[in-house]
Amino acid sequence: MSPIADPWFYAAAIPSVFLVGLSKGGFGGTFAMLGVPIMALVISPLQAAGIMLPILIVMDIVALAAYRGKADWRSLSILLPAAVLGIGIGWATAAYVNDAFVILLIGVMSLAFVADYLFKQRKVTTAASHNLPKGTFWGTIAGFTSFISHTGGPPFQMYMLPLRLAPLMFAGTAVIFFAAVNAIKLVPYFLLGQFDATNLATSVMLFPVALIATLCGVRLVRIVKAETFYGIIYVFMGLIGAKLTYDGFAGFLS
Secondary structure (H helix, E strand, O other): OOOOOOHHHHHHHHHHHHHHHHHHOOOOOOOHHHHHHHHOOOOOHHHHHHHHHHHHHHHHHHHHHHOOOOOOHHHHHHHHHHHHHHHHHHHHOOOOOOHHHHHHHHHHHHHHHHHHHHHHOHHHOOOOOOOHHHHHHHHHHHHHHHHHHOOOHHHHHHHHHHHOOOHHHHHHHHHHHHHHHHHHHHHHHHHOOOOOHHHHHHHHHHHHHHHHHHHHHHHHHHHOOHHHHHHHHHHHHHHHHHHHHHHHHHHHHO
16 A cells, blocks of 8 residues: 655645645635645546545544534534535535536635625624524535535635634634534545545555644634634635636636
């Protein structure tokens, strides 16, 4: 069982895993979505997804230990059942879903959400209340897009950001949500043949980077002010939304 030996792969994979680890450490999946696209510069997206999922599981374990006891359980009770439904839809339609369409859809939704925030100046308004229909919708989308392309962050944030939780509470909720989603994804990913000996060995090689990056993310969340924390998330959400929109259009044209 030998890992990938190409040094160009690790030139892409190490920064990719580090960015994902920072996000998994508490920034709610904001730029975790960059992981697979960066790896896909040197290997196929399918192989990149197979390598990344075990790494995400390791990051989840570290983050769960760091944020134990800190979560908005009302949000999770709304979002998680819907996410399971979304994962099921993704599994059932995996052979038929156009990845470019999913990426484009998430990109456009992300840009629209950030634009709505900016134009309405939501950063100075009061926090929104929990909403079961909205949470069910965004939770389902988050589960579906996480299964298809590891892009569950924007739909999750579209429900969570208006709640204006304290950063530690937001981070802890995100950690539990994505840890559960990733654990559930293991079975269908395995059945779809996304794991093999080379991919798993490569994942193990990258585990130390994942651990260090996740702990760095945990530390940053604890020292960043709430206003800065949400500002960072909105900025990266806009940047990633633009990238996903571009990637989606490029996929249709290729």
